[in-house]
Amino acid sequence: MDYRILGPLEALDGERQLPLGGARQRAVLALLLLHGNETLSRDVIVDELWGEDAPATAGKVLQNCVSALRKELPPDTIRTVSGGYALTLEPDDLDRDRFERLLAEGRAALETGDHAEALDQLRRALAQWRGAPLSDLSYELFTRDEIKRLEELHVAALEDRIEAELALGHHDELVPELEALVTKHPLRERLRGQLMLALYRAGRQAEALDAYRAARRALLAELGIEPGRALRELEHAILAQVPALDVGPRRPQAVQRPGRAAASPLEGRMEELGLLEAGLDDALAGRGRLFVVVGDAGTGKTRLADELASTAKGRGTRILWGRGWAGGGAPPYWPWTQALRDALPPTINSDGPEGQFRFFEAVTQTLRDQTATQPLLLVLDDLQAADEASVLLLEFVATELPEMSALVVALGRPETARLAELERHATRTVRL
Ligand SMILES: Nc1ncnc2c1ncn2[C@@H]1O[C@H](COP(=O)(O)OP(=O)(O)O)[C@@H](O)[C@H]1O
Ligand SMILES: [Mg+2]
Numbered sequence: 001m002d003y004r005i006l007g008p009l010e011a012l013d014g015e016r017q018l019p020l021g022g023a024r025q026r027a028v029l030a031l032l033l034l035h036g037n038e039t040l041s042r043d044v045i046v047d048e049l050w051g052e053d054a055p056a057t058a059g060k061v062l063q064n065c066v067s068a069l070r071k072e073l074p075p076d077t078i079r080t081v082s083g084g085y086a087l088t089l090e091p092d093d094l095d096r097d098r099f100e101r102l103l104a105e106g107r108a109a110l111e112t113g114d115h116a117e118a119l120d121q122l123r124r125a126l127a128q129w130r131g132a133p134l135s136d137l138s139y140e141l142f143t144r145d146e147i148k149r150l151e152e153l154h155v156a157a158l159e160d161r162i163e164a165e166l167a168l169g170h171h172d173e174l175v176p177e178l179e180a181l182v183t184k185h186p187l188r189e190r191l192r193g194q195l196m197l198a199l200y201r202a203g204r205q206a207e208a209l210d211a212y213r214a215a216r217r218a219l220l221a222e223l224g225i226e227p228g229r230a231l232r233e234l235e236h237a238i239l240a241q242v243p244a245l246d247v248g249p250r251r252p253q254a255v256q257r258p259g260r261a262a263a264s265p266l267e268g269r270m271e272e273l274g275l276l277e278a279g280l281d282d283a284l285a286g287r288g289r290l291f292v293v294v295g296d297a298g299t300g301k302t303r304l305a306d307e308l309a310s311t312a313k314g315r316g317t318r319i320l321w322g323r324g325w326a327g328g329g330a331p332p333y334w335p336w337t338q339a340l341r342d343a344l345p346p347t348i349n350s351d352g353p354e355g356q357f358r359f360f361e362a363v364t365q366t367l368r369d370q371t372a373t374q375p376l377l378l379v380l381d382d383l384q385a386a387d388e389a390s391v392l393l394l395e396f397v398a399t400e401l402p403e404m405s406a407l408v409v410a411l412g413r414p415e416t417a418r419l420a421e422l423e424r425h426a427t428r429t430v431r432l
Contacts, residue, residue: 004095007130018072028065036089048142091278099128101281115167122161171201288401295432301411312377324385360396375405383412391418398425
């Protein structure tokens with residue numbers, strides 16, 4: 001499926017555009033898409049769509065919208081789950097997710113100095129956009145935050161693309177576009193700086209300095225502040241015509257992948273790795289995911305996770321790794337103890353169901369805290385050798401994941417305890 005929200009809402013099955021019905025029905029689909037693979041209770045949906053003054057018939061209307069959508073969408077796309085609905089979304093089904101994945105790839109290339117690759121990825125990311133996000137549903141309250149976030153991300157992606165182009169020496173062509181962007185976003189200092197640099201490199205030094213003064217006026221008038229240090233330093237550099245402002249020599253970069261898997265190159269597994277990396281993109285964008293990887297001994301579960309960890313590390317993610325111990329004598333929650341070490345909450349020894357719940361909640365809080373400052377990849381390996389409670393804890397954590405910048409990857413053989421339950425909590429199961 002190809003769902004599109006970067007413009008008016010659309011759903012395509014192959015080439016065929018699906019009829020999505022009236023405003024209410026489209027809103028239901030949009031809401032389920034924004035919460036892809038999450039269960040939303042009927043009450044929450046009614047609340048999001050109608051707010052305080054939901055009519056008594058709202059529940060019925062919702063039910064009708066869902067049945068009408070089900071007639072159009074592939075079977076089982078909208079599942080009924082205990083008093084609510086969940087829409088199944090594969091990692092690349094939604095244009096927003098494709099955009100964010102390509103944006104992350106472009107940014108990673110920008111960081112390694114591979115500007116041509118960055119430009120390619122960022123252009124592909126921006127090509128996902130057809131107009132203002134969810135433009136036909138922008139009056140709905142529930143779309144506001146996401147529309148705002150996406151518009152911000154769109155400008156930031158444009159800035160990144162321009163940075164790549166500046167590095168590649170495209171300053172002449174960039175000037176008109178930058179002038180239009182600065183008019184549209186007068187307070188974005190990065191765009192102002194990019195315009196100054198493009199003008200300077202195009203041999204238009206006086207106009208570059210004018211652009212600085214215009215930026216300063218706008219910031220003082222609107223916000224009452226002086227330009228930031230980067231912009232002030234750029235002005236000085238332009239006045240002094242420092243050589244560092246010229247387009248640098250192309251830096252051919254041997255991209256080194258830090259991480260554990262440096263020994264032998266990975267063979268095959270591109271599809272599996274692609275799925276996991278899409279999950280990583282989601283996690284980096286603040287939408288946590290759980291992936292389960294199942295395979296017999298020696299099928300390459302650990303190797304696959306190693307490869308993912310190496311990519312994640314290159315993208316600034318903290319890596320935590322714990323594994324089950326089959327040799328006997330391991331204390332309860334051993335994989336978690338290994339992964340979290342000193343950060344493991346002390347309530348681990350609390351007795352009874354209530355004590356266990358408190359411990360689960362404390363672990364979840366620890367993860368929330370950790371992911372607030374840095375995205376996280378948590379690998380729990382060899383779960384076939386873990387205690388059942390460790391898997392139960394993982395299921396508990398999974399329900400809270402969508403709000404965290406964390407990718408959790410659970411590896412186990414087919415005989416892992418509670419595997420079916422765990423898979424139900426996962427965004428995706430990868431079978432090796
Ligand atoms: N895709 C792969 N490319 C190269 N080597 C691999 C690949 N998958 C597994 N291996 C190698 O095969 C062996 C077993 O893989 P491993 O990840 O340990 O399996 P398991 O997940 O069952 O523990 C290791 O030596 C590993 O490096
Ligand atoms: Mg292994």
